[in-house]
Amino acid sequence: MNSNTAFRDTIKLMNRDRPVFVPFVYGLAARTGQLPLQEMVSDASYYAHSLEEAYELFKYDGIVNHYDATIEAEVFGCEVAWPDDYAAPSVTDCSQVELREVNPEESYRIQVLLEATKRTVMSKGKDVAVIGTLTGPVSLVKTLLGDNNGNIENAISLAKNLLMRLVRSLGELRVDSVFFREDLLGAGYRDELQSHQKPYTDVYTTLFNLIKHYNGSPVLIVKDFKMDSIADLHRIITPSGLVLLGKKFSEDDLAYLHGLSDSLKISIGLPLPLKDPPELWKQFAVISQYLSKHRPTGFFYVSDGDVPYDMPPEVLHDLIAKIQSA
């Protein structure tokens, strides 16, 4: 079974083989391609080449097309800063944003991203999962408006339209999944979602339906999310998978998540703290022991955030070797 099939089976809670590993490789891809990140994302050839080179070097199970929460905000007119050669950019100022209907085709970065994704799917898509990443609607609206919620209904509607178009574009490129980043708000995501639950639910439902129409699976990335709130979240929105960044799991936690995964029919992404190797091996030992003993069919590994571009490659090599020999 190849990685693509294994990933798809995991999302469908049908993976009876070893767990898959989907690290968020973005700055590291630029480093592998020996290009500053800003330069990499400005040219589709460099971009696709870097993503593929990083994959060839480490051979993980899913290629994420980017890990950058500024692309959508930039289309609306937010200013973006690039801190250094390999770190992901961040939004610095949205005060000049005029809320209006935006066209993603006018964004050069999005066109490059889509072209690079297309090439990656064409060259690697048969063997490895290719995953599109988008900023989630809650995080996007929060970025655009900040603390000023005066125009929030309009902002949600505009964010929905943009994200729908991006989902369609990714769907036509045959990505295997779309991950929505809602980790930017950390623990505040839940409150933000509930404050305007109905319109956000409406947005998520349409986006998830669209992804499923294209035979992909929608996955939500959250951070510092309380595990006992997962069932409540699932009553509101129903992604096929949930990635729980910022958490460290005990065996009891994993047993609880296993039960949730089976009852809610949702796959769970378990983060490995690659920024902290001693913690990484501790956490990996706990999780891998649970997985080998109980064999949950819907668990998969992710990196806890963007894989550090300066981490020693042998750490990642060792980790992947251990995962693949499970």
Added chain:
Amino acid sequence: MGYIVNIDVGGTFMDFFVAKGDKYLTTKVPTTAYELGVGFLRGLEECAEKDNKTLEQFLADTDVIKYCTTIGTNILIEHTGPKLGLITTRGFEDTIFIGRGRQWADGLPASDVQDVTTIEKPVPLIPRKLVVGIRERVDYSGDVVMPLVKEDVLEQLRYLVDQGVRGFVVSLLWSFINPVHEKQIRSIIEEEFPEVYLGNMPIILSSEISPKEGEYVRTMTAIVNAYIHIGFVEQISALCSDLLDRGYKRPLLLCDNVGGCAKVARTKAIATYGASPVSGLCGAAHLCSGVDLPDVVFTDAGGTSFDIGLITDGSITHYDLYPTVDRWRTQLTAIKITSIGAGGGSIAWLNPLLGNRLEVGPASAKSLPGPACYDLGGENATVTDADVVLGYVNPDYFLGGKFKLNKEKAVKALKEMGDKSGLDEVTAAMMIKKVVDAKMGNEIFKEVALKGYEPSEFTVFAGGGAGPGHCCGVAAAAEMTKIIVPPMSSVAGAYGASTLDVVHSYEKSRNTRLFDYAKGAYFSDFDMFNSIINELRELAIRDIILEGFKEEQAAFRLELEMRYGMQWRYTPVESPLLLIHSTDDVKKVCDRFTEEFSRMYSAEAAFPQGGVEVETYRLFVHLPLPHFRLTQREAAGEKTLNTAFKEQRDAYWEKLGGYQKTDIYQWDLLRAGNVIEGPAVIESDNTTVVIEPDWTFTMAPELYGMITYNL
């Protein structure tokens, strides 16, 4: 015995009917028009899951896949075919642009044809500057009057290549009688661009695609085939490659529009056009013959179109000799299907030219963005939205609960449309239902009555996902009182594909006067007649062997297009004999023609004084494949409905004055002999059966439903 997988692509859904032994399973997935292969594999995955297998295990256990595809249709509609060059007889370069005079109306619905102020001729598949004429001439009897000049051909060829063509269509006058010049041109092109070089391009000869009389339609048939050929090859190759990667190593059979299927390598691209409704019709004929229903009007109401075909006296006998493919009149022989734009995804709109009268279709919301209630971004009110608001379709049980519908969005879309004409959402929904039922019913009535049959004697076969939901209203509008709802009605096309044999057809035009009234003599050149049949037979045997069959397995059938002398139209007649050896044999063929002609037009219309002619010979070869047979059967008798009863919900019935608490049943829990008086709704995984007031549903022993009007 392994799986036999049958797939039918519609405008909105792709249907799957998988048979293994006497068991079957079905599924529907949204059509992925951007790349059909995605939906194809997704549907296979769902079928595998339903049988608790992985896709690889499922495909390893699959004997054959039959596929009704719309690849060709999509290429035509989207105009994504290659740049082609047309080589024709000098002086006749404008034939395809003149057409048959009314070319501008071909392929358009009647309402569009009436609005002459907006009508436009279609954009040609080959622009005028890529049509070249060469000096040559063959006459009506096949004699070469002016030989071909190689240098002339090369000069035109180089011009076309310089213009960037990626393929050639060759169509010369009278080539169907003598194709010598067309074949010479092909040799010249192949010599100039051998296969080993990258410049090699496909060459389509009209004498091979459609060796029949009719300069314009013969040329258009060749052009349409060439236009869709290259894109077809690419998409089918990619699909075959995907299947191979996943462990399927057996043949992929493509269904065609003459009621058969064949391997990809033995199928012409144009033959796949319209295969889906033809397969459905064949399936209906197969099923109805087993339950003693000889006169049936097959209907398939899907998401985008409503297809109608006739079964008379147990047989499919109606052909369209000049079908319009997209906007192009061709002469490929196809089983006659009438299609109109009406289905579950048809968009309701207000016609400003008629005082904002409510119309439904022909535009469809398709699978993306889909009806408003699909929650995929669609905002237009559609027939499905109306069905949800009226309470017929359960939004929590659409496709067996796999796909939740959003009733609020349906209400919103209907309200927005209704507000423009002073209607509330319920009234708007009811009007949409009535308009679309009347549209479909009137089309059925016309189809049956204009062919000389009495509509009330026919049974409506309610096929398609939306068919059983509207069958009572449609049958009433068509003045019919009996409806058959088979257990696999929602995947009628895919089920139909399962009943198809491998069929090839071969045609040749050769005007042959079988009876000369003036001389009182029958045709006597039996060798000439038989040589045509034998020529076609040799082509058939070649294909039989290449399909992997033995000659002994083949069954041949000869059809002749015949007419009385000086008539304009031909009548297709099944010949009682394959070969003729005596005057008596010729007389038998003529008598058969007289019988068929008289049945269609009455005996008084027969005109033997004109003599009897054959214009086209058509040989069919059938190679049998295993068919799925419905073997389920229960003893009839009244049984309790309690097990099948699900719940009650409010549904709107105009006859009863509005919303009423209505009984809802589960199809697969109904038993033979169960009788349900309307109003009621029966739900299944893939469709909803709506039994209106004054109609009664009875489950037959073979577990299909019969709905009859209470007279």
